[in-house]
Amino acid sequence: MNNELKVGIVGAPRGAGFMAGFNAVTETKVVALCDTNREALERSAERYGIERRYTDYEQMLDSDVDIIVIATPMPLHAPMAMAALNAGKHVLSEVTAATDLKQCWQLAQAVKSSGRKYMMAENYCYMKPNVLVKALARRGLFGTLYFGEGEYIHDVKDLNRQTPWRRVWQTGRNGCTYPTHSLGPVLQWFNAARGENEEVIKVERVSCFGSGRHYQDWRGVNFDHDDLTLMLCQLNTGGLVKIRLDMLSDRPHNLAYYTLQGTKGCYEAQRGLGDQPKIWLADFHKPNEWHALSELEEEFMPAMWRNPPEEAVRAGHGGGDYFEVRDFVDSILHDTQPPIDVFTALDFTVPGLVSEESINRGGVPLPVPDFRTMQRFPDDLPDELKNSRIVEVNLPLVFCQGRIDGLEKGGQGSRRAEGVRQEPHSPTGQASLDGTVVTHL
Numbered sequence: 001m002n003n004e005l006k007v008g009i010v011g012a013p014r015g016a017g018f019m020a021g022f023n024a025v026t027e028t029k030v031v032a033l034c035d036t037n038r039e040a041l042e043r044s045a046e047r048y049g050i051e052r053r054y055t056d057y058e059q060m061l062d063s064d065v066d067i068i069v070i071a072t073p074m075p076l077h078a079p080m081a082m083a084a085l086n087a088g089k090h091v092l093s094e095v096t097a098a099t100d101l102k103q104c105w106q107l108a109q110a111v112k113s114s115g116r117k118y119m120m121a122e123n124y125c126y127m128k129p130n131v132l133v134k135a136l137a138r139r140g141l142f143g144t145l146y147f148g149e150g151e152y153i154h155d156v157k158d159l160n161r162q163t164p165w166r167r168v169w170q171t172g173r174n175g176c177t178y179p180t181h182s183l184g185p186v187l188q189w190f191n192a193a194r195g196e197n198e199e200v201i202k203v204e205r206v207s208c209f210g211s212g213r214h215y216q217d218w219r220g221v222n223f224d225h226d227d228l229t230l231m232l233c234q235l236n237t238g239g240l241v242k243i244r245l246d247m248l249s250d251r252p253h254n255l256a257y258y259t260l261q262g263t264k265g266c267y268e269a270q271r272g273l274g275d276q277p278k279i280w281l282a283d284f285h286k287p288n289e290w291h292a293l294s295e296l297e298e299e300f301m302p303a304m305w306r307n308p309p310e311e312a313v314r315a316g317h318g319g320g321d322y323f324e325v326r327d328f329v330d331s332i333l334h335d336t337q338p339p340i341d342v343f344t345a346l347d348f349t350v351p352g353l354v355s356e357e358s359i360n361r362g363g364v365p366l367p368v369p370d371f372r373t374m375q376r377f378p379d380d381l382p383d384e385l386k387n388s389r390i391v392e393v394n395l396p397l398v399f400c401q402g403r404i405d406g407l408e409k410g411g412q413g414s415r416r417a418e419g420v421r422q423e424p425h426s427p428t429g430q431a432s433l434d435g436t437v438v439t440h441l
């Protein structure tokens with residue numbers, strides 16, 4: 001089968017990051033690109049030789065593409081995924097899966113009723129060290145797992161100005177608003193180690209605290225998000241996971257720090273400056289003696305990472321942008337469950353939504369709803385969440401005509417986000433965020 005699955009991508013800037021992956025998978029061909037920003041659309045389409053170009057998503061859905069890749073701002077992921085599923089397309093969606101509980105419920109229903117494949121593109125799960133740790137966990141080499149950590153430390157203050165939707169949906173809300181890169185790999189490790197007939201391991205309760213607010217955006221306005229947030233996740237096994245999200249501190253970044261602790265072993269990712277991922281496994285190593293994770297590569301590395309195609313190594317996010325595409329396409333070709341299906345995507349996403357309610361209520365532990373078992377919405381939500389803000393979040397969607405070049409770091413108030421425009425389909429555009437034009441979905 002060559003180039004038989006036709007792919008359409010929506011959201012040109014990040015969407016381009018999927019090109020290497022789809023080009024390397026011989027069964028697919030990217031035939032269409034969609035973006036409401038004509039300049040961004042033409043730039044990416046020219047660069048990758050994509051002939052069919054759309055500024056209207058509905059029109060791309062009406063075409064004969066088999067797969068839709070969603071790389072638009074976060075609040076559009078679930079609505080666009082549902083529209084694509086309803087149009088009979090398979091969906092690969094950027095993170096996070098959804099931005100409120102109602103979207104989560106509707107997305108899960110849409111996937112179930114469509115019979116199509118949905119996968120969340122959580123690329124950090126596919127990074128080389130994370131894949132190896134998962135293989136070791138699957139063999140039981142960590143024993144019983146009971147603690148893990150994930151950290152995403154990435155100063156996105158400038159990116160907030162370039163992509164103002166982030167200023168509303170990531171740093172205009174508090175809590176762990178971008179959790180999947182950290183929580184995803186850790187939850188995958190816990191689940192790799194569980195027995196075949198055991199219940200899926202997921203977060204049962206979260207408690208979230210923040211460090212206060214010490215930074216301002218480009219207008220000199222305080223972020224609505226704490227500099228860093230800590231989300232404590234109690235698992236249904238009794239285990240504990242700590243997630244640190246820092247999108248605002250002035251400091252070098254570290255996007256992929258993790259730890260894992262079990263009764264027979266532990267793991268720590270690299271911190272930087274020559275450090276390397278390190279591991280101790282009781283079955284292999286002397287007590288109190290770190291070893292390089294790479295020592296276990298030859299024996300335990302899964303086939304996918306042994307001889308990856310050249311394109312895989314070149315793809316972004318440590319190869320993750322290729323392997324997630326490969327796995328997703330395989331699930332379509334073999335009619336199997338995608339590895340990060342809708343419920344797994346919600347396992348990675350929903351704790352972050354609940355963390356917002358927790359941090360706004362002083363860190364109180366709150367239950368995380370399970371959309372696998374939910375029959376009615378919102379009736380089956382835990383009582384503590386039924387009237388919470390996270391059930392349905394109606395924030396404006398802020399657009400920007402392409403990225404703004406030449407930002408002065410820390411520049412305040414002097415320059416508005418240029419070219420921000422009103423979304424053409426919206427009837428309810430209004431001015432906000434320093435006079436930029438915004439719309440409600």
Ligand SMILES: NC(=O)c1ccc[n+]([C@@H]2O[C@H](COP(=O)([O-])OP(=O)(O)OC[C@H]3O[C@@H](n4cnc5c(N)ncnc54)[C@H](O)[C@@H]3O)[C@@H](O)[C@H]2O)c1
Nearest residue numbers: 011012013014034035036037040071072073074094095163
């Ligand atoms: N997994 C990762 O490693 C990773 C990395 C970067 C970004 N992302 C995710 O990718 C998504 C996009 O991020 P970005 O930085 O590229 O944002 P961006 O704002 O630069 O790009 C979004 C694009 O979507 C377009 N768009 C908005 N509404 C549209 C509509 N209705 N129809 C068609 N096009 C529309 C915009 O014009 C814009 O070009 C976000 O969800 C982000 O979280 C993930």
